[in-house]
Amino acid sequence: MFQPSPWRADFPAIAALQRQHQTYLDSAATSQKPQALLDALSHYYGHGAANVHRAQHLPGALATQAFEASRDKVAAWLNVGASGQIVFTHGATSALNLLAYGLEPRFEAGEEIAVSALEHHANLLPWQQLARRRGLKLVILPLAENGQIDLDAALQLIGPRTRVLAVSQLSNVLGSWQPLQPLLAHARAQGALTVVDGAQGIVHGRQDVDLLGCDFYVFSSHKLYGPDGLGVLYGCSQALALLRPWQFGGEMVQLAGYQESSFRAAPLGFEAGTPPIASVIGLGATLDYLASLDASAVAEHEAALHRHLLRGLNDREGIRILGQPQAALASFVVDGVHNADLAHLLTEQGIAVRAGHHCAMPLVNSLGLDGAIRVSLALYNDSDDLQRFFSALDQALELLR
Amino acid sequence: MSLPNAAQDALDAFTAASGWEQRARLLMQWGERLAPMTDEEKSDEQRVHGCESKVWLVARQDDGRWHFNASSDARLIRGLLALLLVRVDGLSSAELQQLDLPAWFTQLGLSRQLSPSRSNGLNAVLQRMAQLAAGA
Numbered sequence: 001m002f003q004p005s006p007w008r009a010d011f012p013a014i015a016a017l018q019r020q021h022q023t024y025l026d027s028a029a030t031s032q033k034p035q036a037l038l039d040a041l042s043h044y045y046g047h048g049a050a051n052v053h054r055a056q057h058l059p060g061a062l063a064t065q066a067f068e069a070s071r072d073k074v075a076a077w078l079n080v081g082a083s084g085q086i087v088f089t090h091g092a093t094s095a096l097n098l099l100a101y102g103l104e105p106r107f108e109a110g111e112e113i114a115v116s117a118l119e120h121h122a123n124l125l126p127w128q129q130l131a132r133r134r135g136l137k138l139v140i141l142p143l144a145e146n147g148q149i150d151l152d153a154a155l156q157l158i159g160p161r162t163r164v165l166a167v168s169q170l171s172n173v174l175g176s177w178q179p180l181q182p183l184l185a186h187a188r189a190q191g192a193l194t195v196v197d198g199a200q201g202i203v204h205g206r207q208d209v210d211l212l213g214c215d216f217y218v219f220s221s222h223k224l225y226g227p228d229g230l231g232v233l234y235g236c237s238q239a240l241a242l243l244r245p246w247q248f249g250g251e252m253v254q255l256a257g258y259q260e261s262s263f264r265a266a267p268l269g270f271e272a273g274t275p276p277i278a279s280v281i282g283l284g285a286t287l288d289y290l291a292s293l294d295a296s297a298v299a300e301h302e303a304a305l306h307r308h309l310l311r312g313l314n315d316r317e318g319i320r321i322l323g324q325p326q327a328a329l330a331s332f333v334v335d336g337v338h339n340a341d342l343a344h345l346l347t348e349q350g351i352a353v354r355a356g357h358h359c360a361m362p363l364v365n366s367l368g369l370d371g372a373i374r375v376s377l378a379l380y381n382d383s384d385d386l387q388r389f390f391s392a393l394d395q396a397l398e399l400l401r
Numbered sequence: 402m403s404l405p406n407a408a409q410d411a412l413d414a415f416t417a418a419s420g421w422e423q424r425a426r427l428l429m430q431w432g433e434r435l436a437p438m439t440d441e442e443k444s445d446e447q448r449v450h451g452c453e454s455k456v457w458l459v460a461r462q463d464d465g466r467w468h469f470n471a472s473s474d475a476r477l478i479r480g481l482l483a484l485l486l487v488r489v490d491g492l493s494s495a496e497l498q499q500l501d502l503p504a505w506f507t508q509l510g511l512s513r514q515l516s517p518s519r520s521n522g523l524n525a526v527l528q529r530m531a532q533l534a535a536g537a
Contacts, residue, residue: 338454338474338475338476339453340453340454340475340477341475341477341478343453344425344477345421345425345477348421348424348425349421355453356453370455371453395422399422399426399429400476
């Protein structure tokens with residue numbers, strides 16, 4: 001039965017891609033953009049760009065107003081109350097590096113940072129390199145069979161020496177939601193700071209940082225149907241106060257002298273240089289668009305597509321799905337078929353999926369693989385997209401086997 | 402300079418192919434033609450990195466002429482490697498340096514396999530060959 005997406009027409013690129021015979025199933029890498037975002041970018045550039053927080057002239061005032069309105073929209077989207085703030089960065093990777101560098105002076109050799117075995121490189125390498133710089137121990141929380149962090153093991157490993165727990169909310173390879181609540185509560189009880197990488201999680205359901213109970217929450221705009229070059233860091237006020245500035249330059253400074261300077265508090269103290277103004281304004285427009293949708297209809301649509309995806313993969317012989325995906329995506333390998341060969345033939349047929357290690361090399365290697373194919377979904381996909389993928393998959397496998 | 406015989410065969414076959422399926426079949430057939438590589442030859446030293454699949458390239462020079470052997474754990478890459486080797490076998494360093502290999506793949510209708518976003522390893526193999534030809 002055909003399952004249309006009521007929101008497909010809101011994303012003009014989907015029709016453009018279809019005219020080029022491309023079926024886009026790589027939204028976990030980046031998403032297509034709604035018309036509302038294109039309009040906002042065009043309006044901002046078409047009506048007068050200006051720098052923010054600097055000039056008293058009218059264009060500057062309007063840009064600053066729109067920029068700060070976006071900050072409020074992001075805060076509202078995450079249900080940030082009076083107890084925290086939103087910092088704009090140049091991407092999720094940038095936000096996580098800000099944390100690793102910003103917290104660096106607080107750690108002593110021998111202390112521990114805990115991350116899970118499934119982290120994206122963006123939430124692994126900044127902590128790994130921090131650990132190497134400061135002589136800290138990087139503790140890797142193991143996974144259970146179902147692709148979730150092994151909670152019993154994790155609660156044992158997170159102890160009084162743990163200074164930071166940094167974990168993904170939704171795995172970009174396994175599609176598994178992580179048991180954040182018990183992990184975060186335990187880590188906080190041990191006195192550790194908690195960091196949630198929401199790059200995938202934020203795209204599939206509203207997130208509430210207050211309910212989550214984390215110190216920091218990070219996501220990237222471009223995966224959430226927003227513009228690229230923009231990351232978001234939420235921090236609760238006490239945790240933000242622990243960060244030292246990590247990049248220095250325009251507008252993050254209070255008083256600058258030739259030999260020494262003093263710096264602003266969050267958020268501006270962590271937004272050195274001209275921020276991605278158009279992208280921030282664009283993300284605000286994207287959030288307005290997303291807020292106008294029926295959230296439960298979107299969730300149902302995505303869940304039905306995801307069931308369709310899993311059913312189709314399970315129906316085919318020799319396909320091994322990685323973990324037990326719960327949402328958004330599925331990664332798989334095929335017995336006796338190299339994923340590079342399969343990716344090659346899917347590309348030939350206009351199927352845009354991702355092949356490789358998905359920026360989670362340690363995870364993929366620990367599964368005994370050197371790569372996998374990932375199909376990922378967004379609200380604009382429909383069941384025809386999946387049908388085209390499955391028939392291309394069948395054709396490819398027929399050739400290869 | 403006229404094409405080596407095997408290269409001419411490849412060009413004839415690929416220009417006659419219509420559609421992706423036929424090209425894929427041809428690639429797999431050409432891949433079977435690669436001389437087998439021993440496990441010793443598949444060493445880390447011969448491995449060409451920067452590829453989604455494992456690719457090995459063994460080079461030797463006889464009387465100033467290059468001869469290569471190559472292999473991969475992926476079948477379609479083996480085909481691409483075979484098409485590369487028939488074009489470069491027996492060339493001198495000077496000839497190899499002058500040869501426009503991307504143009505060769507374009508002639509075969511396989512230019513997309515060399516696009517910068519592809520991590521199939523063909524680009525990395527061409528770079529390795531260029532380094533060898535330059536005496537690096």
